Amino acid sequence: MTLMNFIYGFLAVLGAFVFQTSLTGINRKVTARLQKRRGPKWYQQFIDIFKAFSKSSITHGWVYDFGAIMALGGIAATVIFIPVAGMQAFPGLDNIFVISYVLAVGMLGMAMSAAGSGNPWASIGVSRALTNMLAYDIPFMVVVFTLIYQHNTGSVSELASIQQGVGILGWNFFKLPLGGIVSVIALFGMLGKKPFDSFIAPAEIASGPMVEYGGKQLGMMFTLHELMTFIEVSLILNLFFGGGETLLIYMVKYAILYTFTNIVSGVMPRFKIDQAVTFFYKVPLGLAFIQGLLVIYLGWGY
Amino acid sequence: MTNSMSNWIETLEKDLGVEVLDSPAKLQYFIDVEHTNVHQTLAYLRHVGFTQMSLLSCIDWIEQGKFQLICILMNWENGVHMLVRTMLDRENPEFTTITDIYPGAVYYEREIHEFFGVHFRGNPTYQKPLFLERWDDMPPLRKDFDPQAYSDSKFPRREHPHVFKTKVVEVTE
């Protein structure tokens, strides 16, 4: 563990932010085209975030401030552990459980901060967000356990490299199609894309957890959201789409996957939170279990 | 007017014991009743098909010192609007609620109290403010209320400098 590791880690966070924010900007344009309009500039998302940082801000108590910082710190720390095209800051520490636990720090910080603002809409939003998390996490985890059982490793980079070298058909998405579908559906839930965005629904709970954020805290939340998107898309990409042999391939695959979720969510209304939970526990969880049984007893996907 | 319609009107007149007046519009009639008889008239009309209350409103006849309540009923079977009118004393306007005949009237009564100051016995919520907040003058739809004066006293108006060009261009032709 040398200084280089830390420098790489810092660059990874910065690169992830720049890449994902540009991609978000481009995707805002894609959504706009879907809606038959011109849409904003591709760098609009950067301007939005920097503008939010340039505004004044107030505090709703130390829990609110501390939670926001803790969330941003936790998420940024998680980005360091994500292997990107075989590169990682701390080799050997990219176990899926490490990532999910460090990610939980960030999630918890967000929930704490939003609930600390004292607005009832925010509390409803937080409880919905946690319910939503519970909904998508269980099917997703069942699929991930299947993968771990199959390959006897929990390392994300290893799971990615196993899929490489045999073309598209080597990807887990095609070897374990049911699990792949479950994971992509879970990605919609993770990213908070429609139809699973009821926790930030503006027309119902006035943007939920974000309701009291303004100024710098809002900027932090936006940065955090970009980084979190990077973590979640990367995770699915590494586990089911073979990661990337080189950085370029990784970025192209990443862009396609993210744009796909965006386009699909463009023509989706949102589920109510109870409908989302019922949906996740009915279809994806069932598929995930069938996938697991097929792998364990019939030896699929080896 | 068809024959069956005039028969129907006659039956109404006989049963209610009042005169059904014509109005300028087609398929629309007036009934003038004492304010003590309103409820039984309404109950009867509801029974014969006037199932919908379209509007409950009030007119301030300040010169006669009266408020006039108008209850507009609608019969969807033949498309007749029936306007039941009654006079109230302007000094002490009191009326008994019609919400037990037409439940939809509850907010209309509240509105009439707010705008005219008519009291409705038997309606528990009529005295609460509805549209206005912190109102500090007489009920605004009474005829002796002057909105211009109220507006001038409360809401300052932009002072326009009133600089108009005084030069008149002569057309020489």
Place this chain on the structure above:
Amino acid sequence: MKEVKLFLGPQHPGMHGNYSVHMYVDGDMIKKARPTPGFLHRGFEKLMERRLWMGNLALIPRICVVEPDINEMVYAMGIEALAGVEVPERAHWIRMMILELGRLAIHMMAIGGIGGPTGMYTATYWGIAQRDLILDLFEKITGARIYHMYIVPGGVRKDLPEGILEDVTKVLDQLEKNLPEYEELILRHPIIHARIKDNIMLPESVVWELGVTGIGMRSATGTENDLRKVKPYARYDQVEFDVPTATYSDALTRMQLKYQEMHQSIRIIRQVMEKMPKEGPVRTNFSAGSALRFTVPEGMVYTAVESSRGEYGYFIVSDGKEQPYRIAVRGASYPQGLLGIEKYLTGYRIDDASIWMDTMGVCSPEIDR
């Protein structure tokens, strides 16, 4: 205290217009709901007593912002009934065309607008853009996009511009071509069904209790209770059209009725363009003197037209002077917007509250006036 008080509006993205509902929620369920109108109260009924009969024409479209033409129509009908003025034949047909175009515009907005509370913004974007083409027609005919002031007592303000019928046909053709796409996108979307099907019910007993009219009444009772059929005004008795009805009123049914009514409106406009007298006067004068300053004979009258939300009426009282003595407005969404919310919003989830407002047709400016 288990219940939490939440404000849906006046500044809440789920609230259409400046209106507020105080909700007492337990978890996600609404335990008690209280409507709070009055944010848009301008005192129209008082202001109208202070203006000339003709001057009121500038005020009345502003009572219902989304559908202004019905205001002009009931006002003109009332004055014409009081004064006993006969409207020229061509004006009747032009009025019908304007009213039906207005109905198309508001239904288009409602069908797109369901995308707002359910989160499908693409539908909203498309729907509103489609509505804009109808507003362009209004601009060509009347000179204004929203407040037309076109239907005046005695007829219409001016004759149709040249070549407008071709433009109307073009817009209608395009609308008719696009409507199935909207139906596919919005009314047949499985998740939209999950949100609004079998949800937000309006039983028949509630219709009669509150006095709900329009689509709400027709979707619950299955009767053709449309003022255009029951007591035809203008020349609605000379055109053929159906009144779509249903006997099971959930939010989806009401949206579907709106969709079907759009087809009927298109049908009416096509007939109007065919049957309308090609030329002739479009306006009768009220008096020999000034066109702006006239008197109306003493009397009182109630006139009503079928708006997109139901029976929309004016009660007009004249004492023979140059100004009206009293005008009372019957907003079509008054019953469901006030008592309806108080009694029947309870028991739904927070998620459903804004859909409730949307599909029941709560229009705040006409409640507040």
Place this chain on the structure above:
Amino acid sequence: MHEVQKNDRSLWEVVGDYFRANSIWMKWYCTGCGAIEMPPTMTSRFDMEQLGMGPMATPRQADVLLITGYLSTKTLRRVIYSYEQMQDPKYVVGFGSCTLNGGIYYDSYATINQLDKYLPVDLYIAGCMPRPEAIMNSFGELIEMIKKGEAKGWKHYKENHEWYKANQMDSLGEVIIHDEFHE
């Protein structure tokens, strides 16, 4: 009334103003009938987002408060609340003649006549109601104003807070909202 002094922005503020000018989030509050022209402005036909503008759900997140039309006293109380919840720098745009001088409701007992007595208005849009083209044009104007640092109504509000408060008290009696009045 105390006037805000001339333009003396630091470099940081100039940079900040560039960002603020290109990303304006508006408060989604339909205060009056002008709001009916907002959906066309926002949606596909006129597409406000190409200017970097978009609607935001709550006042905390928003930069600009659009007063879309007449304000009844009941609404004005909420508008003042919303305005004071917004984070600096914040801007106010008044729509239509009703906010300018009362417009058609000049003699109404329920609506105010002049908005800039109560809130600092950076920009007025004339018309009843302003067309989407006018709205887009004025947003372009607002962007220019912010870039040049001319939109400083929020500073004005801070420095003349007592004057504004006195006006508000005169017209409204009390700015505090008693929402329990309804119960």
